[in-house]
Amino acid sequence: MESVESFRLRARAWLAENMPRQAGDEPPPLSDDDTSDWIRARELQRMLYAGGFAGICFPQEYGGLGLTRAHQQAFTEESIGYEMPLPLNIPTFAICAATLLDMGTEEQKRDRIGAAIRGEEVLCQFLSEPRGGSDLAGVTTRADRDGDGWILNGAKTWSTSAYAADWGLCLARTNWEVPKHRGLTMFLVPTKAPGVTMNRIRMVNGVREFCEEFFDDVWVPDSAVVGEVDAGWTVASRQLFHERNSMGGGSPYVSGRGHPRTVPKVTPLEIVRACGRTEDPRIRELVGEYLAMAAVQRQTSDRVTRAVGTGALDPAAVSLIRLLHAEGAQLSDDLAVRIAGAGVATGTGAEPGVAGRVAIGYLMRQSASLGGGSTEMARNVISERLLGMPREAAPDRDVPFKQVKQGR
Amino acid sequence: MELGLSPDQKLFQASAKGLLEKEYSLDRIRDMADGEPRWNRDWWRQGAELGWAAAIVPEELGGGSVSGEGVRDLALLAEELGAGLAPGPLLPVNVVLAGLVETHGTGPDHTAEIEALVAGESVASWAVYEPGREWSPVAPGLTATPAAGGFVLDGVKDRVEDAGQADLLLVTAATPEGVAQFLVPASAVGVTVSPQWSLDLSRSFGEVRFDGVQVTADAMVGVAGADQVIERQLQIAVVIQCAEVCAVLDRAFAMTRQWAFDRYSFGRPLASYQALKHRFADMRTWLEACHATTQAAAAAVQERSPNAAELASVAKSYVGDRSLVILQDCVQLHGGIGVTWEHDLHLYLRRATLDQALYGTPQDHRLRLADLAAI
Ligand SMILES: Cc1cc2nc3c(=O)[nH]c(=O)nc-3n(C[C@H](O)[C@H](O)[C@H](O)COP(=O)(O)OP(=O)(O)OC[C@H]3O[C@@H](n4cnc5c(N)ncnc54)[C@H](O)[C@@H]3O)c2cc1C
Numbered sequence: 001m002e003s004v005e006s007f008r009l010r011a012r013a014w015l016a017e018n019m020p021r022q023a024g025d026e027p028p029p030l031s032d033d034d035t036s037d038w039i040r041a042r043e044l045q046r047m048l049y050a051g052g053f054a055g056i057c058f059p060q061e062y063g064g065l066g067l068t069r070a071h072q073q074a075f076t077e078e079s080i081g082y083e084m085p086l087p088l089n090i091p092t093f094a095i096c097a098a099t100l101l102d103m104g105t106e107e108q109k110r111d112r113i114g115a116a117i118r119g120e121e122v123l124c125q126f127l128s129e130p131r132g133g134s135d136l137a138g139v140t141t142r143a144d145r146d147g148d149g150w151i152l153n154g155a156k157t158w159s160t161s162a163y164a165a166d167w168g169l170c171l172a173r174t175n176w177e178v179p180k181h182r183g184l185t186m187f188l189v190p191t192k193a194p195g196v197t198m199n200r201i202r203m204v205n206g207v208r209e210f211c212e213e214f215f216d217d218v219w220v221p222d223s224a225v226v227g228e229v230d231a232g233w234t235v236a237s238r239q240l241f242h243e244r245n246s247m248g249g250g251s252p253y254v255s256g257r258g259h260p261r262t263v264p265k266v267t268p269l270e271i272v273r274a275c276g277r278t279e280d281p282r283i284r285e286l287v288g289e290y291l292a293m294a295a296v297q298r299q300t301s302d303r304v305t306r307a308v309g310t311g312a313l314d315p316a317a318v319s320l321i322r323l324l325h326a327e328g329a330q331l332s333d334d335l336a337v338r339i340a341g342a343g344v345a346t347g348t349g350a351e352p353g354v355a356g357r358v359a360i361g362y363l364m365r366q367s368a369s370l371g372g373g374s375t376e377m378a379r380n381v382i383s384e385r386l387l388g389m390p391r392e393a394a395p396d397r398d399v400p401f402k403q404v405k406q407g408r
Numbered sequence: 409m410e411l412g413l414s415p416d417q418k419l420f421q422a423s424a425k426g427l428l429e430k431e432y433s434l435d436r437i438r439d440m441a442d443g444e445p446r447w448n449r450d451w452w453r454q455g456a457e458l459g460w461a462a463a464i465v466p467e468e469l470g471g472g473s474v475s476g477e478g479v480r481d482l483a484l485l486a487e488e489l490g491a492g493l494a495p496g497p498l499l500p501v502n503v504v505l506a507g508l509v510e511t512h513g514t515g516p517d518h519t520a521e522i523e524a525l526v527a528g529e530s531v532a533s534w535a536v537y538e539p540g541r542e543w544s545p546v547a548p549g550l551t552a553t554p555a556a557g558g559f560v561l562d563g564v565k566d567r568v569e570d571a572g573q574a575d576l577l578l579v580t581a582a583t584p585e586g587v588a589q590f591l592v593p594a595s596a597v598g599v600t601v602s603p604q605w606s607l608d609l610s611r612s613f614g615e616v617r618f619d620g621v622q623v624t625a626d627a628m629v630g631v632a633g634a635d636q637v638i639e640r641q642l643q644i645a646v647v648i649q650c651a652e653v654c655a656v657l658d659r660a661f662a663m664t665r666q667w668a669f670d671r672y673s674f675g676r677p678l679a680s681y682q683a684l685k686h687r688f689a690d691m692r693t694w695l696e697a698c699h700a701t702t703q704a705a706a707a708a709v710q711e712r713s714p715n716a717a718e719l720a721s722v723a724k725s726y727v728g729d730r731s732l733v734i735l736q737d738c739v740q741l742h743g744g745i746g747v748t749w750e751h752d753l754h755l756y757l758r759r760a761t762l763d764q765a766l767y768g769t770p771q772d773h774r775l776r777l778a779d780l781a782a783i
Contacts, residue, residue, distance in 0.1 A: 288774025303700035383685035
């Protein structure tokens, strides 16, 4: 295997030669239509693929490079300052492709992972439902056998960037006679399949990244099943692992650093430079607090990833970095608001300006503790699985799902 | 704790633990009376034989570390001794050694003093704080005025750890050429040591007055303009502090977790209440983060990476603040017994409160981070 240093030097030279430089520090204009961002992301991914720098940690047989996390980290470090296909990191690569790699059939791995690496396809997650997201094993979207396929009916919601995706990993109930975890199956569903109706949902920051989907007699073949029929919880658990891990910064499948434009955020560093309050020691201390926390998050991700890798920590430990991510992201939002001071109220002239963007980012503060599974769920996992504390009482345990009480 | 220790490192830790437990149990520490010496010289000498003052000293000066990475070994040792709230001059002696080793070959020769410190025959402490002043190590008020054959020191230092037992003091002083450090015998004429109240029961501190203390030019450590050396000493101090606080947190957390399993209310263990489980989950997360940042700082200081100053401040800022949040919540989760003298929690809280306060508060280190990032 090529050494990390040689790979790094090769990447450096290739990036300089081939990838476009990121345009200035100025955040791009706020927009509720990011279609062009997605077209661009696919283009950039195709460039990475053509250059031999796509799918660094995915196996070669599925179109990747079969290299290590250290290679990926080196590439990411070198890629700073270049335009990168950031919107494809999560969920396409870090969650969906990673789950398929663990649980998918040969055909699914070859076709879907390969297409994603080539920049041809985007993947999304159909997990949460209008009835709830935390109690994921309680989904009520149903899949009924139909010859050599399945018919899906139900609804999913809060699916990030599903409008830009080609395929969704969809958790559905295939058996209502058994307790909830044992009657689920994961399907790989084309987002444009007949019977799928998709709406975009406007979030508080004006972005329409969320989607809701209605499934009306959507037919999928048997080959759409990921893992085993009625063993969808095993697949979903793996998916949640990858989701928490990637939220916490531990995924080896993330390439490039930073937020996609679809997640408009202003960091304390950006706002302090923009508003020129750099002399005020009160402000400087807040900036220091941000810098410390950002470093601690990276250090903790590295440590936990290593420990899970060697078996020193149970895989459930990825919830630690998921939880720390929420804390760090929210601290960043809080500090940015404090640094922006009175500026958050009225922006700059008729535009929000940087301070206004801080405020808009702040409105989305809680997304860091909801998206990727809520922090309450992460705390349940840590206390129960890592610390061995008694599980929450659950009246739905060991009861056939059809007898379980549902909310409104 | 560091992930994956070598057998030598494990032995290093185990021997430290053995020597600590033989002499200083927590009960003995709880009963330490004001004015009584916190540790005895013979015990420290035995520790020195186990390498407690050798890790960051090169072999040619009598030192040596078990893994070849002295700063990381020192952090391991600080964890082991910190877990038992050990008394003893681990921090002051190693910080002084850091300065002496750093300047070895640039100024007057201090090889003999280094060797005596490594062997545990001599004890030294850093006289850097001054009364009424916060952390400002490169702007001392104490002056060193050039005089025939040397300097005359005038001024007052305080919060000098183990001042009462130290043979040598490494004193920061203002000279016409910038800040400098001098190695001064505590017995020198004009040096007066008086004890200070200490929050931590196993630590002692003193105020040291320097009234016209004459030192020869040989007393200087390195050369004037010692900012970089002081920075190195600070980094070593911070690594030791953070490592011992991590161990303190491990202990307090483990104790509190066990308590949550054993203590019942309304017919069920405390550990079964989600409101409390979630607080344990937070604490467990912060604990992991404290270890991660401490190890990252130790590694950077070990390797002298360009970001060592930054990572030391990251660790001190984070661990300093989080440790108190965690420990106070441990007290809360214990209920009334948590605020009693007989319970061990306050011993841990004392150590963590003291450590966050000295060698730069978390606030000081956050300001430093903004400076280092050129904001
Ligand atoms: C930015 C963002 C992106 C997202 N992307 C996707 C996506 O791509 N695909 C997808 O399927 N979903 C996605 N989600 C949905 C997300 O997974 C859910 O919002 C989340 O799991 C919570 O589910 P819910 O919204 O239904 O809230 P609920 O489950 O109704 O929970 C409401 C509140 O109650 C708390 N709660 C619930 N049960 C318990 C319990 N047992 N103990 C303690 N507290 C509890 C929750 O933590 C939460 O605070 C996204 C969400 C956000 C914010």
